[in-house]
Structure formats: C-alpha cells, structure tokens
Amino acid sequence: MLLLLLVIAVAVLLLVLGFEMFLVLGVPAIMIKEFFYGTLPDPVIAQKILGGINHTTLLAIPFFIFAAELMGEGQIARRLTALIKAFVGHLHAGMGYTTIGGSMAFGSVSGSAPATVAAMARMVYPEMRSVGFNEKFSLGLVVASAETALLIPPSITFIIYGWMTGTSVAKLFVGGLAVGVVLGLAFAVMARIEAHRAGVTPGPRANWRERVKAVRDAVWALGMPVIILGGIYSGFFTPTEAAAVSVAYAIFVEWVVFRELTLNKLFAITERAAISTAIIFILLAMGGLLSFFITLAQVPTSITGFLNAIDAGPITFLLIVNVCFLIAGMFLDPNSALLILIPPLYPVAQALGVDPVHFGMIVTLNISIGMITPPFGLDIFVASSTLQKPVTAIISGVWPFILTNLIVLAVITYVPDISTFLPKLVFG
Numbered sequence: 371m372l373l374l375l376l377v378i379a380v381a382v383l384l385l386v387l388g389f390e391m392f393l394v395l396g397v398p399a400i401m402i403k404e405f406f407y408g409t410l411p412d413p414v415i416a417q418k419i420l421g422g423i424n425h426t427t428l429l430a431i432p433f434f435i436f437a438a439e440l441m442g443e444g445q446i447a448r449r450l451t452a453l454i455k456a457f458v459g460h461l462h463a464g465m466g467y468t469t470i471g472g473s474m475a476f477g478s479v480s481g482s483a484p485a486t487v488a489a490m491a492r493m494v495y496p497e498m499r500s501v502g503f504n505e506k507f508s509l510g511l512v513v514a515s516a517e518t519a520l521l522i523p524p525s526i527t528f529i530i531y532g533w534m535t536g537t538s539v540a541k542l543f544v545g546g547l548a549v550g551v552v553l554g555l556a557f558a559v560m561a562r563i564e565a566h567r568a569g570v571t572p573g574p575r576a577n578w579r580e581r582v583k584a585v586r587d588a589v590w591a592l593g594m595p596v597i598i599l600g601g602i603y604s605g606f607f608t609p610t611e612a613a614a615v616s617v618a619y620a621i622f623v624e625w626v627v628f629r630e631l632t633l634n635k636l637f638a639i640t641e642r643a644a645i646s647t648a649i650i651f652i653l654l655a656m657g658g659l660l661s662f663f664i665t666l667a668q669v670p671t672s673i674t675g676f677l678n679a680i681d682a683g684p685i686t687f688l689l690i691v692n693v694c695f696l697i698a699g700m701f702l703d704p705n706s707a708l709l710i711l712i713p714p715l716y717p718v719a720q721a722l723g724v725d726p727v728h729f730g731m732i733v734t735l736n737i738s739i740g741m742i743t744p745p746f747g748l749d750i751f752v753a754s755s756t757l758q759k760p761v762t763a764i765i766s767g768v769w770p771f772i773l774t775n776l777i778v779l780a781v782i783t784y785v786p787d788i789s790t791f792l793p794k795l796v797f798g
Contacts, residue, residue, distance in 0.1 A: 377402065377664070381710065391706045395656035402663040418662045419655045426610060427533045431650060433613030434524055436643040437620045438480030441594070442489040443639055444624035444631055449591040450475040451493055456584035460575035465501050466561025469494045470515045470554050477519025477550070479594040479616065481526045483704075483741050484752045486516040491756045502570035510767030513753045514775070515557060517738035520704070521550035524598055524609060524616075527704055527734050530654070534661070534712050537726040539609045540602055541793040545727045548792050549735060549782055556778050560770065590623045603796060650705055657709025664713040673714055674721050684722045688783050691715055691729075692736060699740015703748055707737055731789040735782055739775045742768045 380398045389397075403410060441447050451472035458467040472494060476486045491512050498508040520527045523543030532539035564570075576584070598616050601607035607615065624631035677687060694715070698707040712733070719729045741749045744765045754761045782788055 377660075385701065391703065392652045392656045395653065395660050395706065395709060399656070399660040399663050402667065406667065407663070415659065418659045421658070423651055423655050423658065425533055427529060427539060428651070428654065430524070430529050430539075430610040430613035431526055432643065432647040433610075433617050434481045434526055434529075435646050435650075436640070437594075437613070437616040438482045438485040439639045439643045439646075440617070440620040440624055440631070441476070441479055442485050443635060444620075445628040446479065446591040446594060446620065446623065447472070447476045447489040448493060449588040450479075451490070453584045453588040453592075455573075456576040456581045459573040462570060462572050463558070463561040463565035464573050465494065465498045465570075466503065466511060466565060467558055469498060469511050470518075470557050470561065473512075473515035474518045474522050474550065474554050475595070477516070477522040478524075479598060480519060481524040481529075483516045483519045483738070483749055486519040487513060487749045487752045488756050490516065491753055495757055501573060502568055503564065504568060505763065506767035507564050507568075507770075508767070509753065509757070509759060509764045510769075510771050511557065511561060512757075513742050513749050513764060513768055514771035515554075516749055517741060517775070518550045518554055520734055520738045520741070521546045521553060521731075523547060523602070524613065525734065526650075527708070527737055528730065529609065530705060530708055531712065531730045531733060533654075534708065535716050535726055535730070537730055538797070541727050541797055542730050543599075543602060543609065544793045544796050545731055545789045546734065548788055549731045552782070552788060553735070553738075553775070553778050556774050557771070560774055590627050593623070594619060653705050653709060657706075660709065661713035665717075671717075674718050677718065677722075684724055685784070687718065687722055688724070688732065691719070691732060692779060692783060695733060695736030696739060696743070699737055699747070700743050701746050702740070704737040704741065707740065708733070725786060725790055727793050728786040728789040732779070732783050735775070735779050739772060739779065742775075743772060744768075 377398045380401060381394050384394045384397060400415065403415065451468060454471040454475065455464070455468040458464050458471065461467060469490065473486050473490050476489055477483070480486060480489075495508055495512050498511070499505065503511075519525070523546050525543070525546055528542040528546055529539055531537065532542055594616060597619055598607075598612045601612045601615070602609055621631065621636070625636075682690075694711055695707060698711060702710070716726075716729065720726070741747050744750065747768075750761060750764050750768065753759070753764050
C-alpha cells in the first residue's frame with residue numbers, strides 16, 4: 371500500500387506541475403524500479419516499454435483514427451446525419467434526435483468522441499438554434515451526444531481495455547452497443563422535455579421522395595458501419611481487420627465516389643492521424659511499464675485485502691471504482707485514466723466475480739462522462755474550438771447531461787444484464 375501511495379503522490383505532483391502525460395506515467399514506474407526493485411536489470415525497462423505495445427489488437431487504433439479523420443473531413447458524416455434528419459427531423463424534438471442519432475452514427479464508424487464533436491458541431495448546432503433550442507441546451511447536447519462514440523462500436527477505448535485485460539474486443543463491442551443505445555435514449559428523453567419546455571418548432575416533414583433520396587445519397591456512407599459491425603459480428607473480420615478495411619473503404623468513397631478527397635487533403639489527414647496515433651502509443655508504452663511494476667508489487671492483492679478487511683463486497687467496490695474514474699476523468703484524458711486505474715482495479719474486480727465485459731462498460735461510461743466534465747473535459751475544449759464559443763458557455767450547458775449520465779451509470783453499474791445480455795446472446 372505504501373508503494374501505491376508513492377505512485378499516486380508522484381503522479382499527482384507531476385500532473386499539477388504540468389508535465390506531459392507520458393512522464394506522469396513513466397517517472398513513477400522508473401522510481402518504483404529504482405527504489406524497490408533495483409536488482410532488476412535495466413533492459414527490463416526497454417523490454418516492457420516496447421513489449422507492451424507489441425500486440426496485434428492495438429493495430430486497430432491507428433486505422434480507426436485514420437478512418438475517423440477521413441470521414442470527418444469528407445461527406446460520410448454529413449450524409450449519415452442528413453439521412454437521420456429526413457426520418458425524424460419533423461418530430462417535436464427532431465433536431466435533438468438528429469444530433470443524438472448523427473453522433474451515434476458517426477461514432478459507429480470512428481470510435482472517437484473528440485472527432486465526433488468536431489464533425490457534428492458545425493452541422494447540427496446552427497439548426498438546433500434555428501428551431502428554438504436555447505444555446506445552453508444545444509451546446510450541452512452536441513457535446514454530450516459525442517460520448518456515445520466511446521460506447522457504440524468500434525470504440526478505441528474498448529480496444530485499449532481489451533488489450534489491457536485480455537477481454538474479447540468483439541464482446542466489448544456488442545456490450546457497448548446496448549449501453550450506447552441506453553445513453554442515447556436518455557438524451558432523447560431530455561431533448562423531448564426541453565423541446566416541450568422551450569416551444570421548439572418542428573421541422574418540415576420530408577416526403578417519401580425526399581427520404582428515398584436521402585437513403586440513396588447515404589448508401590455509400592451506410593456501407594461503413596455495415597462493413598465494420600457486420601464483419602466483426604459475423605466473424606468475417608477481426609476488429610483489427612475491420613479497422614484496416616474501414617480506411618480503404620473511406621478513401622475509396624471520399625475520393626472516388628464523393629470526390630471530396632484530394633491528394634493534398636489526404637497528406638494533411640495522414641499527418642494528423644499519425645500524430646494522434648503516436649501520442650496514444652507513447653502513453654500505452656508508458657502505461658504498460660507502470661502496469662508491470664504495479665502488478666509486480668502486488669498492489670491489486672493489497673487492495674483486495676483492504677476490501678476484505680472492511681467487509682466490502684462488489685456493490686461497494688463498484689461504487690469506489692465509479693468515484694475513482696469520475697475524479698480521474700476530470701483531470702486526465704481517457705487513455706491515461708485507463709492506464710493508471712485498470713492495473714490495480716481490474717484484478718480486484720475479477721477476485722470479486724465482476725464480469726469483465728460488465729466492468730468494461732462501467733469503466734468506459736465513466737470515461738465518457740469524464741470527457742464532458744469540467745475542468746478538463748476534452749470534448750468541452752474541442753467544441754469550444756470548433757464553434758468559437760467560450761468554454762464557460764459550454765460548461766453551463768453540460769451540467770444537466772452530467773446528471774443524466776450519472777443516473778445511467780448507476781443503472782449500468784447495478785444492472786449487469788444490460789451490458790452482458792447481447793454478448794451472451796451473440797457469443798454464447
């Protein structure tokens with residue numbers, strides 16, 4: 371337990387002093403090695419850093435990041451959103467439903483919440499305001515709806531969690547589909563209540579000719595989630611193979627079919643995706659090193675012993691998990707929160723009999739909430755930059771959605787069948 375407190379103290383100090391996250395993860399790990407395991411040869415450090423990311427599952431991450439950049443720059447996101455609007459835009463809260471559905475659709479082909487905010491904000495925010503939703507609610511809904519991208523497969527967070535814990539990524543994808551839909555429905559209820567309160571004007575009803583045109587325009591865009599999800603669930607693709615195919619498909623559709631992609635744009639998109647990938651993999655490498663020393667020091671065993679000493683069961687443990695991740699989400703990016711907290715907490719969850727898929731849903735939903743929670747919720751700053759709105763305006767709009775998230779989190783935490791029913795149905 372002394373070792374755990376030392377790691378936490380050093381990490382917090384480095385974070386407060388403004389050090390880069392790879393140092394926040396790496397320095398405590400090296401300190402543990404020097405002070406507690408000095409007899410270990412130095413090459414162990416290099417082996418754990420490089421060996422930690424030498425895993426085929428992680429190949430899916432750069433591909434999904436690249437595909438998300440391609441789709442956000444092109445027509446796929448716009449056409450998916452237009453299709454949803456054609457069928458629900460005339461309802462009383464139609465633009466709210468379109469925002470939620472569009473974010474879920476884009477999330478189903480990108481796996482990235484920040485990319486979803488950036489792609490959706492410019493498209494839906496002006497229209498939400500034009501039909502009568504107030505600024506605070508519109509900003510809050512745009513930011514909160516993007517959370518579903520971490521839950522609706524393919525999710526980069528699920529890939530990292532699966533790599534860290536050995537849990538089937540395909541099962542996580544299926545479980546996340548159910549949890550993402552539950553969260554989306556909760557937001558839809560909020561949109562309906564707000565539309566009634568604010569007297570929102572319904573949009574015009576699209577006739578069937580317009581709807582058929584919207585479907586025809588979106589056929590190529592719809593091919594992306596069909597290929598990714600259909601290929602994974604049918605067993606035709608692994609998640610990694612589906613990620614690679616999604617890049618090839620996105621380039622073909624945006625360049626050949628929609629003619630939106632140029633060579634210059636492709637170079638710029640590739641550069642952005644490469645930078646994002648490098649950042650994530652540096653964090654994963656350092657996180658793998660820290661995880662090795664946490665496991666070597668038997669920190670999970672110490673936590674389990676402490677919980678047994680106070681007679682705490684799974685209910686209390688999961689409450690502690692939620693509190694830890696909610697606090698971490700206020701200050702850390704999702705990947706860093708996973709890398710710091712999963713190594714000590716996941717073995718405890720196993721010891722208490724918590725289903726790995728269920729635990730993954732709890733963790734990912736917590737991280738999703740962290741993406742919109744002040745003071746450092748990443749999606750808040752992405753929306754501020756995209757819409758040129760002050761951060762304070764966006765923060766004031768997300769509070770009701772944070773409360774709704776916490777209610778959904780409580781349900782997901784203590785009703786495990788929501789997370790595990792579909793994976794058991796699909797995979798047995």
